[in-house]
Amino acid sequence: MYDAASLSEADTHQRAVGELRLSMRLRGTETVLDGLRQMGCLKARFPRPERGAWTNAVSLNTAGGIAAGDRLTSAIAIGEGARATIAGQAAERCYRALQGAAPATVRTEIRVAPGASMEWLPQETILFDRCALDRRLEIELASDAWFLGVEAIVFGRAAMGEQVGHANFRDTIRIRRDGRLLLHDAVRMEGEVAARLARPAIGGGACAMATLLHVAPDAEAALDGLREALADAPGEWGASAWDGMLVARFLAADGASLRRAVVTGLQALRGERPLPRVWLC
Numbered sequence: 001m002y003d004a005a006s007l008s009e010a011d012t013h014q015r016a017v018g019e020l021r022l023s024m025r026l027r028g029t030e031t032v033l034d035g036l037r038q039m040g041c042l043k044a045r046f047p048r049p050e051r052g053a054w055t056n057a058v059s060l061n062t063a064g065g066i067a068a069g070d071r072l073t074s075a076i077a078i079g080e081g082a083r084a085t086i087a088g089q090a091a092e093r094c095y096r097a098l099q100g101a102a103p104a105t106v107r108t109e110i111r112v113a114p115g116a117s118m119e120w121l122p123q124e125t126i127l128f129d130r131c132a133l134d135r136r137l138e139i140e141l142a143s144d145a146w147f148l149g150v151e152a153i154v155f156g157r158a159a160m161g162e163q164v165g166h167a168n169f170r171d172t173i174r175i176r177r178d179g180r181l182l183l184h185d186a187v188r189m190e191g192e193v194a195a196r197l198a199r200p201a202i203g204g205g206a207c208a209m210a211t212l213l214h215v216a217p218d219a220e221a222a223l224d225g226l227r228e229a230l231a232d233a234p235g236e237w238g239a240s241a242w243d244g245m246l247v248a249r250f251l252a253a254d255g256a257s258l259r260r261a262v263v264t265g266l267q268a269l270r271g272e273r274p275l276p277r278v279w280l281c
């Protein structure tokens with residue numbers, strides 16, 4: 001007997017659902033795991049800390065990528081005084097959607113308590129032709145919290161000759177400090193993505209882009225050092241700072257060039273601390 005979800009039906013397709021809830025707190029002088037819930041395809045792993053580094057967690061999607069209709073939800077909380085780095089295991093991939101399929105939804109909520117510091121370092125998301133993705137990142141910071149994050153998008157792998165001719169892509173980043181909206185950054189690309197990226201006012205022919213965010217009481221003080229470090233970085237970039245927030249934008253011809261520029265920016269803002277090992281693989 002077959003039910004409504006029978007695999008014999010051609011229009012029924014398996015979809016991934018994942019939920020990750022992670023919290024860290026300060027115990028003495030060490031940042032330790034406070035809570036962990038992982039369901040479906042979203043997981044977290046905790047590698048041995050690097051000498052002198054913060055407590056690290058690595059997030060991964062065991063589904064092997066994102067397909068239209070997938071639902072991935074993450075909630076991360078860093079307690080008062082704690083210091084943590086959350087990194088992505090590898091580049092994420094968003095695959096081609098079937099015609100008429102609902103977009104994949106990726107929702108991430110981050111909360112950083114007073115006196116706490118957090119780094120949000122997912123690796124790049126690679127979009128495939130005719131993909132469908134709706135992604136939102138919500139960040140809530142205390143007034144004296146320290147935050148560094150990056151979001152990078154690659155429109156097809158240049159080395160493979162790929163091009164994202166058409167797609168349905170929405171990406172939103174919101175940052176609030178003490179409940180006040182500090183940044184609302186929205187990207188929406190539907191239809192002929194390659195043609196839009198070729199426009200001088202949009203991408204100027206670039207096929208990869210990234211946003212680097214730094215929020216801290218003294219964020220403006222890091223601007224000159226960041227600009228100096230990026231002077232010879234590949235691609236195009238720009239950086240500005242105001243109201244305790246620094247924002248840098250990157251455009252590059254391919255994912256490899258984008259990564260080199262982003263890594264340079266991260267190193268300038270992280271000082272002597274090494275990047276997570278997953279970023280070096």
